[in-house]
């Protein structure tokens with residue numbers, strides 16, 4: 001298996017606060033790394049640095065063998081796509097779903113104009129939505145459907161890495177389940193490489209191949225899913241696992257919770 005993404009010594013400061021402290025990590029191709037850790041531990045900051053949305057004061061992000069510098073090209077931006085907890089913030093409410101998907105396809109020159117419509121329909125089908133959605137606006141859909149549209153848009157540019165930052169946290173449990181199932185199907189259909197952030201260990205168990213644990217801006221454990229859930233290597237991970245409340249999301253976890 002080859003390395004899809006490698007980060008080395010990433011350090012981020014917000015004013016005088018160190019949000020990331022020399023974080024190094026690898027994600028292997030076609031695998032999903034689940035990222036967990038308490039609130040404020042630096043998970044979203046790490047995701048944003050990898051996606052090129054903020055710059056580190058130190059360290060580097062390598063995509064395959066390519067070092068992504070501070071100023072990324074359009075092509076480099078395209079390669080790492082991010083899905084957020086709330087997709088609404090990245091949709092123009094005045095644009096139809098067709099416009100939202102077409103904009104990404106044309107901006108990144110994925111298809112020419114004559115093929116946009118067909119590709120939009122295929123993308124909707126890939127997230128299990130009907131093509132009748134194309135003429136409608138984001139506010140006409142439920143939160144789960146909007147997240148499906150955000151996933152379709154992220155996939156439209158054929159990224160090498162998909163980062164999902166708490167993509168199911170704002171959804172009802174039954175909708176969470178359907179979105180997780182979709183991610184799992186897409187993983188195998190498209191051979192995705194993903195960084196999947198969640199504070200919910202049931203979700204992490206359902207989606208990950210490997211698990212990384214952050215605490216106070218540092219990585220404290222990177223392990224296979226099986227090892228993390230059965231034989232975590234740090235006292236902090238044991239604490240996280242023992243603190244898991246018995247939640248309705250237990251149905252997501254394959255019996256973990």
Ligand SMILES: Nc1ncnc2c1ncn2[C@@H]1O[C@H](COP(=O)(O)OP(=O)(O)OP(=O)(O)O)[C@@H](O)[C@H]1O
Nearest residue numbers: 014017019037038039040041042043044045046199
């Ligand atoms: N723009 C910012 N300016 C100043 N401090 C920030 C900024 N963004 C995040 N922080 C701080 O950096 C630390 C890490 O934040 P981050 O959002 O990366 O954590 P997180 O693990 O994703 O948390 P959560 O699970 O609550 O989303 C926190 O203490 C946060 O308050």
